[in-house]
Amino acid sequence: MSSAVLHRDTRFVPKKAIGGQGCYINLEDGTKFLDSTGGAAVSCLGHGNEKVNRMIKDQLDQLAYCHSAFFGTQVSEDLASFLTESTGGKLSKLFVVSSGSEAIEAALKLARQYFLELPTPQDQRTRFIARLPSYHGTTLGALGAGGHVLRRQPFEPLLAKNTSHVSPCYAYRGKKDRESDADYVARLATELDAEFQRVGPESVCAFIAEPVVGAALGCVPAVPGYFPAMKAVCERYGALFILDEIMSGMGRCGTLHAWEQEGVVPDIQTIGKGLGGGYAPVSGILINDSIVQAMDKGSGVFRHGQTYQGHPISCAAALAVQKTIKEDSLLENVRTMGAYLESQLRQTFENHPYVGDIRGKGLFWGVRITWAVWAETFTDLYMQLEFVKDRTTKEPFDPQDRLSFLIQEKGLQPEFAVSLYGSPGTVDGIRGDHVVLAPPYIVSKEEIDTIVNVMTRVLAEVFAELGV
Template sequence: MTKSEPTTRSAVLHRSTQFVPKKAIGGKGSYLFLEDGTKFLDSTGGAAVSCLGHGHEEVNQALIDQINTISYCHTAFFGTEASEELASFLTESTGGKLSKAYIVSSGSEAVEAALKLARHYFLELPTPQPQRTRFIARKPSYHGVTLGALSVGGHMIRREPFEPLLSKNTSHVSPCYPYRGKTPGESDADYVARLAAELDAEFQRVGPENVCAFIAEPVVGAALGAVAAVAGYLPAMKAVCEKYGALLILDEIMSGMGRCGTLHVWEQEDVVPDLQTIGKGLGGGYAPVSGLLIGEKIVEVLDKGTGAFRHGQTYQGHPVSCAAALAVQRIIKRDNLLENIRTMGAYLEERLRSRLGDHPNVGDIRGRGLFWGIEFVKDRDTKEPFSPETGVAFQIQETGLDPAYGISLYAANGTVDCTRGDHALLAPPYNVTKEEIDIIVDTAGRVIDAVFAKVNAA
């Protein structure tokens, strides 16, 4: 969040009690309008959320229509047309491979549901496996802020204050991070084999019969900055899971629902997850909504068992949220926006590499579709990161928020080892234009130049 000068106290517990952020008073397309008159270019869609931009009249009308029909009913008593239509749309988009959808309000909730359903699956088997209580994830990784989701996450900065509260049933292996993970001369195939061997060894260490699932983002968002898995990685990870009877959970909350050029990232990876979390681009920020897509083999086990998933939430399947998501997804499909993502994504990559590829403090530019990350380094040859005290990520984000630039650059630190390393994300809307991409890259380039002029002079 942007920080403003200290003002009168707010009744809101903002992300810092010491500053009150500027107010956004409107939005249209790729722009937000702030109370100080700034026309702010939302080049990250907030946190890769606003996939259709702001103020889309058709989506707004869908929310109004749903509110006028019914705004809420409890799913313990009733279903709604909105939730049924959204679930049908989503499961059909997977070709029926993931045959049921569980709709909740946030990404963290979706991950919580995935973890609990993975455990529940093993309890519902004809011969139950109650000893399966463990999960394997990666470091650094981020899967949400609730205690269960934070427990499987491997981002030490986010975990640290709450470590005594977190479950001890998760262990972490290396990410698929070719910029820093591959050794000199190592092929992608050899790198994948090494990571698969590491995962296999971790199964053996904790006892393969004890593991519920391996969870990973196919394109890592906030934790690493748009790092896509190399070819063959996800199938290799699923093969290890299947070898030991565990499940594969793909967290596509940030990278999925079109962001990377296909509705589901796994469509590009020759792999189908057992469980998939979705969010952000699902409803484009028009209502709080996320979801869990569930593989048919899990559904069959539940159906032959108790049929129950003991994990109900007050706002699950909320009809207004479902209506918003359905409207967003229908527009993406009708307007062929996946093709625009691929075309404009290629143009964004070309412009980023042209503008920043030779910058002495840009170590790597990576991404897929309209999801791109820039990693910053102190030395390009050694890939040495800046010290955390320099605060490069903070400076990048705050400088972008200055009215002189008026652009969002979603920056984060801990890229290298959960403590050191800085990156920034770009995630413009799916209907972004070539002209807007030019503005995004040119403005981001000016921000980066300004920050490192100051950092390198210090």
């Protein structure tokens, strides 16, 4: 079968999806596919939600598009009010774009411009500090800010050199034997402080991090106290604190904003994926009022704009999704089903010879495959399994085995028909494999049972084929 589409793999034409309802996608060959990852942690309401579809159609009948340089729309105002109020007024403005990468680009540029708008401009601030590994987007600016080795490799010569990286809060591999959480946090804070000193603290615009690391590490939450400690370092040197919640936010971790569980408020927060639940391309940044006031007292102009900024259809989709989450009490289901998903994963895989770690928050969980196992308790709908070759040494599988890819591809076969979001590079950006689960917020116990049972069968077949 030929195709005029440049697909992700030029030698492979994927099956066509022809419909969807709830947690399932219908394929052209008759397969009913259980979307247990919500695509890439996107489809938080599942598919075919009538309330959301109706609000999008109503907006389409009213006005499909106008340029934000000329006009505003009521739906963008309503979305901004809804989201800023959801922060308790801690973040006072919303800037809407179309993708996570665009949101990161806007956040980086806003951070830089903030320092130029101060009464005494700080134009020496040109740098950012992020973490390794991390993933903040695929455009050149966002890719440069991230620390995802495999995604960066082909484009390294094109990437800006103004971002440096420190260690993530990754207890499974980073925390030392008999080291307390407090000591681990203190060590990471010292490392961040040292990086500020190395590059010149007066040169740093912001530190950027994901509250729960998504694709790069697979659902890694921080230990208690980590984010307050990191923000304290930023405040010490007058730098901004940016939280990237594109994957982990908008309810995925059990609260609408992941930072609500961390005891911090960001200066800038990026949001996406679950913001519009896949019903339209939409993302954005939420902005602390201190930044807004500096801009207002300065030029009053954010020197950044895009053609589809604040797109009415995207805003309508996002507002409909967020209202549905609130009105249907879906965050409660995220917490309940997240706890159930965790219990089923632990019961099934905690003693698996090649599962090294089970971790996550809310409905965002991962399984890391190593040849070793370790577990720590979290409750959300965002989980991951990390795989290892040896449960004692935590040795990863050889990258040439392409383990995470094989698991993902096996799950796509009609006899399994379940999405298992596989990613490599867990250990150092090259080695290590994990699988992420991020089912819709409407998921039921029966569907979670199906996910876990099917994954058991998938892993059995893949490991048998690898001969381990």
